[in-house]
Amino acid sequence: MSRKVLLAAAAALSLSAFPAFAQDGLQAARSAVGQIDFVAITGGKVLTGTSVIENGTVVIRDGRVVSVGTGAAPAGARVIDARGKTVSPGIVAVDAGLGAQEVSSVGGSSDLANGSNSIGASFDVSYGLDPWSFTLPVARLGGITRAVVVPAHAGGGGGFSSHQDDGDHGAHDFAGIGGGGLQSPGLFAGQAAVVHLGQGTDILVKPRVAMVAPFGEAGAGIAGGARGAQFVQFKETLAEVRLYARNKAAYDRAALRGLSVSRADLEALIPVVEGRMPLIVTVHRAADIQQVLRLAREEGLKVILDGAEEGWLVADQIAAARVPVLVNAIANLPGDFQRRAARMENAAALNAAGVVIAIKGNEGSVHRAREARYNAGNAVSHGLPYEAAIAALTVNPARIFGADGQYGQLAPGAAADVVVWTGDPLEPLSRPTAIFIDGKEQPLTSRQTELRDRYLSGGESVRPVAYPQ
Secondary structure: OOOHHHHHHHHHHHHOOOOOHHHHHHHHHHOOOOOOOOEEEEEEEEEEOOOOEEEEHHHHHHHHEEEOOOOOOOOOOEEEEOOOOEEOEEEEEEOOOOOOOOOOOOHHOOOOOOOOOOOOOEEEHHOOOOOOOOOHHHOOOEEEEEEOOOOOOOOOOOOOOOOOOOOOOOOOEEEEEOOOHHOOOOOOEEEEEEEEEEOOOOOOEEEEEEEEEOOOOHHHHOOOOOHHHHHHHHHHHHHHHHHHHHHHHHHHOOEEEEEEEOOOHHHHHHHHHHHHHOOOEOOOOOHHHHHHHHHHHHOOEEEEHHHHHHHHHHHHHHHHOOEEEOOOOOOOOOOOOOOOOOOEEEEEEEEHOOOOOEOOOHHOOOOHHHHHHHHHHHHHHHOOOOHHHHHHHHHHHHHHHOOOOOOOOOOOOOOOOEEOOOOOOOOOOEEEEEEEEEEOOOOOOOHHHHHHHHHHHHOHOOOOOOOOO
């Protein structure tokens, strides 16, 4: 039996073993919490995302932050005593797969990657979201309240890859122009979406917030094996999009020359070439970063760098171009020739140069999304100012994806995504004692905690019959 089949069987078994009373408990939790509330969180150390307030008070009502300061709780508010604790905005996970993947090695449980030769740029990850995903409550218990879900591709950040364990159709097998005159699978991985991690049946906040494309070795592999080929093909694709945008009527009459991109992809790329939709570019090598910055300048693109392990070498150029970076702050090993100069001080150097950074989790930010705050703590130990680390988890991701002031900070009018911590959120032993998303208090439970509690006390009444007593 293959490893993939064993994993699928184990997943099915674990689902069937999910105790009925635990499901009832979660339903009861939904009735006890999850209501939009009028709450004052008082006495804690408040990290607003841009400043620190000692002995602060955060008031939330109707799903929004009403006020942040040092005043008393308003009359009628439910008071949460946060003395000795830390209050922060919810963490915004970037380069994440939350809600779109359960088990990376079981293809049917992942809706992050697409290999079609006609659906590339038009691939919309938001249609594969699962609000019942077991990964969401686990990430939420790590203080994550929102996430930018990004399509996967070969060479992607955080461990993402479109390769399958038992298949022959990884992205490295596709290059150049495919059957039917369409790029196969194309230079673009698809479009990202923003989700919230609150309970409910609709977690989508905003679809199509950014386009995704691999560069460096992964992009070169798609284009035929050389970086230069990718840049030429990329520029030609953008030229085709502009041609199509100017001549849609001719295209409909079949009076326009043949194009290498499908109509769906052409339509999806119009906001990119017009500079209205940012392009998340996965890139690692300093030389490749320079060429991507040149491409963005020549084509008028709005670019977000993802990875940029050698970014510290060209930090001044990235800052001058006003290009933000999604960075894994603990990437410090030269795993290939693209990352020869990877170092733990990368985040600090980028920030010092004036680059807006967002710190991400590990291995695709699905099961290990909550480790983003650990990575931020490591970045602090390697020179990143503490306040900059908090911003890189909260304010900066919102700013990078066009939602500045909407979430990711504790400020009047922002979404009431609030976490009360036992201590410093960058300290691994700290944990949330209260979590609010859009003003709704969330249960401090997950499938893991439900199963833990089921077997914690032992006894025949809670164990399946086959378990030895």
